[in-house]
Amino acid sequence: xxxxxxxxxxxxxxxxxxxxxxxxxxxxxxxxxxxxxxxxxxxxxxxxxxxxxxxxxxxxxxxxxxxxxxxxxxxxxxxxxxxxxxxxxxxxxxxxxxxxxxxxxxxxxxxxxxxxxxxxxxxxxxxxxxxxxxxxxxxxxxxxxxxxxxxxxxxxxxxxxxxxxxxxxxxxxxxxxxxxxxxxxxxxxxxxxxxxxxxxxxxxxxxxxxxxxxxxxxxxxxxxxxxxxxxxxxxxxxxxxxxxxxxxxxxxxxxxxxxxxxxxxxxxxxxxxxxxxxxxxxxxxxxxxxxxxxxxxxxxxxxxxxxxxxxxxxxxxxxxxxxxxxxxxxxxxxxxxxxxxxxxxxxxxxxxxxxxxxxxxxxxxxxxxxxxxxxxxxxxxxxxxxxxxxxxxxxxxxxxxxxxxxxxxxxxxxxxxxxxxxxxxxxxxxxxxxxxxxxxxxxxxxxxxxxxxxxxxxxxxxxxxxxxxxxxxxxxxxxxxxx
Amino acid sequence: xxxxxxxxxxxxxxxxxxxxxxxxxxxxxxxxxxxxxxxxxxxxxxxxxxxxxxxxxxxxxxxxxxxxxxxxxxxxxxxxxxxxxxxxxxxxxxxxxxxxxxxxxxxxxxxxxxxxxxxxxxxxxxxxxxxxxxxxxxxxxxxxxxxxxxxxxxxxxxxxxxxxxxxxxxxxxxxxxxxxxxxxxxxxxxxxxxxxxxxxxxxxxxxxxxxxxxxxxxxxxxxxxxxxxxxxxxxxxxxxxxxxxxxxxxxxxxxxxxxxxxxxxxxxxxxxxxxxxxxxxxxxxxxxxxxxxxxxxxxxxxxxxxxxxxxxxxxxxxxxxxxxxxxxxxxxxxxxxxxxxxxxxxxxxxxxxxxxxxxxxxxxxxxxxxxxxxxxxxxxxxxxxxxxxxxxxxxxxxxxxxxxxxxxxxxxxxxxxxxxxxxxxxxxxxxxxxxxxxxxxxxxxxxxxxxxxxxxxxxxxxxxxxxxxxxxxxxxxxxxxxx
Numbered sequence: 028x029x030x031x032x033x034x035x036x037x038x039x040x041x042x043x044x045x046x047x048x049x050x051x052x053x054x055x056x057x058x059x060x061x062x063x064x065x066x067x068x069x070x071x072x073x074x075x076x077x078x079x080x081x082x083x084x085x086x087x088x089x090x091x092x093x094x095x096x097x098x099x100x101x102x103x104x105x106x107x108x109x110x111x112x113x114x115x116x117x118x119x120x121x122x123x124x125x126x127x128x129x130x131x132x133x134x135x136x137x138x139x140x141x142x143x144x145x146x147x148x149x150x151x152x153x154x155x156x157x158x159x160x161x162x163x164x165x166x167x168x169x170x171x172x173x174x175x176x177x178x179x180x181x182x183x184x185x186x187x188x189x190x191x192x193x194x195x196x197x198x199x200x201x202x203x204x205x206x207x208x209x210x211x212x213x214x215x216x217x218x219x220x221x222x223x224x225x226x227x228x229x230x231x232x233x234x235x236x237x238x239x240x241x242x243x244x245x246x247x248x249x250x251x252x253x254x255x256x257x258x259x260x261x262x263x264x265x266x267x268x269x270x271x272x273x274x275x276x277x278x279x280x281x282x283x284x285x286x287x288x289x290x291x292x293x294x295x296x297x298x299x300x301x302x303x304x305x306x307x308x309x310x311x312x313x314x315x316x317x318x319x320x321x322x323x324x325x326x327x328x329x330x331x332x333x334x335x336x337x338x339x340x341x342x343x344x345x346x347x348x349x350x351x352x353x354x355x356x357x358x359x360x361x362x363x364x365x366x367x368x369x370x371x372x373x374x375x376x377x378x379x380x381x382x383x384x385x386x387x388x389x390x391x392x393x394x395x396x397x398x399x400x401x402x403x404x405x406x407x408x409x410x411x412x413x414x415x416x417x418x419x420x421x422x423x424x425x426x427x428x429x430x431x432x433x434x435x436x437x438x439x440x441x442x443x444x445x446x447x448x449x450x451x452x453x454x455x456x457x458x459x460x461x462x463x464x465x466x467x468x469x470x471x472x473x474x475x476x477x478x479x480x481x482x483x484x485x486x487x488x489x490x491x492x493x494x495x496x497x498x499x500x501x502x503x504x505x506x507x508x509x510x
Numbered sequence: 511x512x513x514x515x516x517x518x519x520x521x522x523x524x525x526x527x528x529x530x531x532x533x534x535x536x537x538x539x540x541x542x543x544x545x546x547x548x549x550x551x552x553x554x555x556x557x558x559x560x561x562x563x564x565x566x567x568x569x570x571x572x573x574x575x576x577x578x579x580x581x582x583x584x585x586x587x588x589x590x591x592x593x594x595x596x597x598x599x600x601x602x603x604x605x606x607x608x609x610x611x612x613x614x615x616x617x618x619x620x621x622x623x624x625x626x627x628x629x630x631x632x633x634x635x636x637x638x639x640x641x642x643x644x645x646x647x648x649x650x651x652x653x654x655x656x657x658x659x660x661x662x663x664x665x666x667x668x669x670x671x672x673x674x675x676x677x678x679x680x681x682x683x684x685x686x687x688x689x690x691x692x693x694x695x696x697x698x699x700x701x702x703x704x705x706x707x708x709x710x711x712x713x714x715x716x717x718x719x720x721x722x723x724x725x726x727x728x729x730x731x732x733x734x735x736x737x738x739x740x741x742x743x744x745x746x747x748x749x750x751x752x753x754x755x756x757x758x759x760x761x762x763x764x765x766x767x768x769x770x771x772x773x774x775x776x777x778x779x780x781x782x783x784x785x786x787x788x789x790x791x792x793x794x795x796x797x798x799x800x801x802x803x804x805x806x807x808x809x810x811x812x813x814x815x816x817x818x819x820x821x822x823x824x825x826x827x828x829x830x831x832x833x834x835x836x837x838x839x840x841x842x843x844x845x846x847x848x849x850x851x852x853x854x855x856x857x858x859x860x861x862x863x864x865x866x867x868x869x870x871x872x873x874x875x876x877x878x879x880x881x882x883x884x885x886x887x888x889x890x891x892x893x894x895x896x897x898x899x900x901x902x903x904x905x906x907x908x909x910x911x912x913x914x915x916x917x918x919x920x921x922x923x924x925x926x927x928x929x930x931x932x933x934x935x936x937x938x939x940x941x942x943x944x945x946x947x948x949x950x951x952x953x954x955x956x957x958x959x960x961x962x963x964x965x966x967x968x969x970x971x972x973x974x975x976x977x978x979x980x981x982x983x984x985x986x987x988x989x990x991x992x993x
Contacts, residue, residue: 028682030513030656030851041880043828059609173513175945204687218977239691240830262869339548344525347723348515360963 028175029197036063036099041425048236050244050261051092059240062344065096068159070103073458074329075160076131080105080168082234083127083179086225087120087142088109090247094224095101095155095233097133102196103167103175107189109179110225117144119189123181124149127375129192133157138159154306177333179375180227180321183199191375194227195433201368202324203232203238209329210265210315211292218265220273221249228267228295251279253387258289269296269494272301273314277306284311291315295326296494297401297419298425304335318342319399324369327351328399330365341398342391352384353393360402363387390417396496402453407498409438409446416448421479424472428465430455436479437498445450451501457484512657512680518720519546519582520652523973526723533727533744534575541724543657548845551642553586558643559614565590566610566662570603570617570625574635577707578716580616585660585679586650591729592662592674593708602672606664607632610674610858616640616694656680662858663710663804671984675804677710685714685850686721687809690828692796692812693748693774699724702740702749704732711750713779713982722879734762741772752779752977753786756797760789767794774798778809779977780884780902783909784879787818788844801825801884805868807852810834811882824881825874835867836876843885843898846870890981892921892929898978899931901981904962905954911936911948918971919962920981933962934984939968 032038036059045059051057057065079083098163101108109127111120124132124146132151134142138447142151161358166371171177177196181189195500200454201291217318218236220243224464235451236243244257249272257263268276273294295317307314319326328351332345340383348367355361364384390402403417418436425434433453439445454460469478485508489500515521519542522531527543535542540548561567567584569591571577584591592610595601607615607629617625617636625634654660660679664672668697701719703726719726722972725739732755740746751759755778775790778800797818811834813826828834831850837846847867856862862961866981873885886900893899901919908917924930931993937943952961968991972983 032851033833035830038830042830207690207695211697212690214694238830347518347521347525347721350516368515 029195030201031170031172031174032196032410033064034102034171035046035200035237037064039063039237040047042478043240046240047072047242048241048409049092049095051405054245055092057092059237062446064094064285065159067103067158067167068161069096069100069399071160071162071165072158073100073106074165075103075162075377078104078131082106083109083112084131084133085124085127087108087132087138088154088225089113089115089135089428090220090224090229091135092245093133096243098178098224098230098233099237102171105168107176107179109181110230112181112225113138113223114484115270116143117141119191120145120404121190121259123191125190127179138169143320159437169284171196171197173200178230180230181223190377192371193200193373193375194371198324199231199234199358200238200370201348202326203235205349205369206235206326207239208229209331209346210293212239212241214241215262216265216290217242217261217263218267219246219254220244220266220267221246221254222269225319227319227325229306231243232267232487249275251275255279259286264289265291265293267293267295268274270294270299271494273299273307273312274303277303277310277312280310281310284309287311293326293329295319299340300423301336301339302427304339307392308332308335315348316342318388318389320389322371322387323349323369323446325366327367328364328503330398334398338396338398341394341400343399345396345399350384350400353391353399355392358392358394360390360392360417361389362390362405363399363401376451404498407437409436410449411441411446411448411476412444416477418444418448420468421448421450421473421477422496424469425452425465425479428468430460431465433488435496435498435501437501439480439502441480444476447480449501450479450482451485451488451505452482453486453488454484460484512678513657514653514655514684515679517585517652518652518683519549520584520680522546522720522723531719531722531912532575533577533725535730537576538699540575545579547583548642549582550641550650551644552579552583554643554645554648556583556587556589556966557648557650558645561587561589561614562637565589565614566592566612567614567616568592568607568610569592569611569681570615570621571622571637571708571813572596572618573703573728574618574726576616577619580637581661581707581713581716585654588651589882590657590659590662592664593713595664595708596621596626596706600624601647602754602794603628606672606674609671610662654679654683656683661713663708663713665804673860674985675854676856676858677807677854680856681719681807681852681981682714682717684831685809686718688832688850688852688939689714689809689812690716690722692778692814692829695722695724696747697724698745698833699748699773700744700746702737703724703727704729704737705752706757710802710804710808715750720790725830732758734758738762738888739986742769744757745771750772750776750778751762753777753782754977756782756790756795757786760786760793760795763793767792770794772796772943776800776812778802779961784819784822785910787822791815799825801846801872801882803870806832806850809855810848810850810852813881815920817881821877821879821881824883826882827880828882833867834882836874836882837869838875841875841877843873843875843900845888846872846874846882846884864914891922892922892931893921894929894959895923895927899929899960901931904931904933904952904956904960905979907952908933908935908948909964911951913943914948915973916983918979918981920984922985924962924963927959930963931960932984933965934968934971935965935987936970937967943967951991 040058048059107337153235178194179191220232316330317326318328350366421436422434435451441447489497489504520540531542662674693849702716796815799813800809801811904919905917919936922927972980972987
């Protein structure tokens with residue numbers, strides 16, 4: 028049994044009952060009190076249907092009002108929520124339902140068909156048809172035990188079967204606290220949520236809202252115009268995005284600058300091109316580059332804007348109270364290892380490794396001031412003639428070439444070198460694109476062993492739901508396009 | 511074993527090595543890096559002298575540079591620090607050294623005599639003569655275990671023998687976090703410490719400094735002019751005081767108003783007269799009234815300035831993540847019970863009571879909105895003819911009478927009623943003071959059974975180091991003055 032804290036939503040209702048907790052799609056809003064009433068009623072309804080402490084349920088939902096309500100309901104019951112990616116196929120869903128020992132599925136009109144296809148044995152409820160209960164007699168959780176498992180999210184897993192990352196209440200709590208210790212906290216903070224809530228990046232904002240007692244505005248999907256409108260007209264102070272979203276926000280903005288009340292553009296999902304940082308700076312957008320993953324309950328390292336140029340490409344330092352080391356000599360590239368109370372204790376139904384630090388599977392190095400530079404995924408490294416080649420480095424050169432919008436690099440078998448890099452580009456104008464020019468550009472910028480052996484154009488790169496390039500699927504994606 | 515976090519000072523050095531951690535008496539300053547070097551060197555020196563994990567040492571110091579350095583040194587060793595009140599007599603010190611099983615005492619030039627008088631068997635070191643060690647080979651604590659005991663502080667105890675309140679790292683950590691969730695947090699926050707550091711109120715600011723990564727300015731003693739100078743000229747944003755200090759700050763201020771960068775006057779030690787609140791409001795002083803005690807690792811409930819008048823006399827609501835209830839029907843007076851990860855697990859060498867909530871020994875009630883009003887100490891209640899009389903209520907009426915500066919009320923035996931209230935007043939001008947007028951004033955304001963049976967003037971009220979009136983010592987103090 029771990030440290031116990033009062034249920035965080037009850038606590039906010041005690042402190043700020045009438046404060047706006049959520050602004051939802053279709054112009055709905057919920058105060059903390061209203062959110063509590065709904066969540067408790069759904070929780071009581073769950074209990075009446077046999078869902079109890081320790082029961083595992085799955086949520087297959089969109090970014091909709093029911094998502095935060097059901098999340099809190101689960102905590103009132105003491106159940107465990109599996110957050111299903113709503114872009115999965117029926118087969119993938121079936122795998123996760125089975126792997127996580129799910130007893131009930133909650134879904135919506137749009138997704139009920141895929142859910143039904145995924146399972147015929149597990150009961151499925153449409154949240155629209157679910158009867159909450161207002162019975163006072165149903166006893167609900169009053170204290171959250173920080174050591175208890177609250178959620179499971181499947182790693183987007185670029186290879187092999189996805190694994191369910193278990194998050195305790197404490198993981199989510201400390202993640203929110205570590206972010207507040209880093210970014211500061213003001214009572215008029217307002218976060219905009221435009222990432223999927225089934226992912227840790229979006230989910231963590233639901234947690235921040237209730238732990239900080241601040242307003243969170245939820246968008247169904249990322250939409251640049253709506254994001255800007257929320258920032259300019261509705262007092263949004265914090266937004267969390269990935270690079271491609273930031274680029275679209277900059278395009279949409281034109282020559283305007285961000286208002287001064289806007290305090291933080293939290294940027295995840297890999298290093299950001301210098302051009303984007305410059306454009307952000309010119310537009311008064313304070314960009315905080317981060318590093319994190321499902322296993323760390325969202326960001327675990329952050330670079331503040333004052334270092335954006337001085338430490339270009341860095342993800343900063345591990346938040347307090349987290350630790351981060353690189354498994355290599357000082358300044359050398361090695362696997363990134365992390366530790367702290369926001370780091371998951373392990374995967375569901377897999378042996379818990381006996382180790383102090385979690386091995387992230389990412390490669391990086393720290394400079395002499397301790398700033399982290401993420402180099403690449405361990406699994407994506409191309410080994411060519413005994414040299415390590417990091418696809419991200421080549422991609423970064425490629426995207427700096429005019430007209431190249433996105434780039435993905437992976438290895439192919441090579442008789443002479445073992446493996447050799449091949450590039451896949453999304454370009455502005457395929458008709459005028461000349462791959463010889465790009466190869467020549469690479470020859471100027473990169474050591475010979477890193478030169479792409481071939482370049483393909485492609486209309487879009489395969490990405491997972493976190494928007495990370497699935498490099499191992501680049502060849503497959505090209506084949507599919509050519510069919 | 512509890513949750514572990516990286517040593518908080520090491521973490522700040524990683525994040526903000528060159529930021530000012532402390533501004534000290536005699537215009538000295540220490541960056542986080544400098545504070546770390548000193549603290550680690552003292553810690554290494556302690557280990558070389560046989561102080562190790564679990565060793566209990568006592569600190570008998572003033573508000574001086576060595577206090578924070580030694581506190582952090584203790585955490586690097588994993589030892590336990592007993593914070594001794596530097597106003598104690600040799601006999602009182604002897605009791606605490608013995609009761610807490612102290613192995614070593616650290617003190618200074620000014621206090622070494624009283625320490626030597628207190629013990630001849632426990633080694634005493636003068637911090638000025640102590641040899642730190644810079645040996646890298648001495649291994650120091652890297653992670654703090656939140657469940658481990660870090661400090662012990664004796665309750666000022668108005669009756670009986672004082673007891674040592676044990677604080678874990680987690681108690682101090684959650685206290686700092688709960689305050690940040692309440693007050694917010696900005697990277698340019700600067701706290702002024704003008705309370706004794708051996709007390710939880712002052713000590714908690716050392717903790718906040720290192721957990722938040724903000725600057726703390728330490729004063730040897732409270733001095734109104736210096737406090738104002740620090741606020742006006744050195745960017746201080748937060749000060750923690752008791753009522754009498756706030757009154758002096760207002761007197762000293764004259765007709766000026768506080769600068770806008772000043773964000774928080776944290777006010778402890780009992781309810782504040784409405785006049786003082788009005789004066790504060792007029793002077794742009796944002797007063798946060800608090801309720802707390804050693805056992806709660808400093809404030810556990812706080813009233814924000816926006817409610818200062820609407821909820822006059824209230825200490826607000828329990829901070830997140832704490833719970834507070836009153837052991838009585840809604841709206842009725844009862845004992846205040848608290849719970850949360852900042853609440854001490856118990857007293858050293860005393861049985862740990864098997865209870866969810868800590869019984870504070872304070873009486874209070876909650877209004878219909880859940881705001882707490884502290885009424886009085888359970889032990890100070892006067893029972894007169896079957897009625898409960900709360901001295902604080904009578905004192906509040908007495909101090910609202912012109913010319914009455916301070917008031918203390920206690921019970922004396924009464925043949926007819928069992929007990930009856932008697933008042934002790936500190937007045938501006940004893941020569942012109944007429945107790946008949948004050949009695950008549952009480953008769954207008956109070957029910958008959960609450961009328962003081964007698965009124966004495968006295969030059970000063972007996973108070974403990976937290977500035978609370980020692981009501982049981984009022985008669986004794988009067989006797990002493992008359993000798």
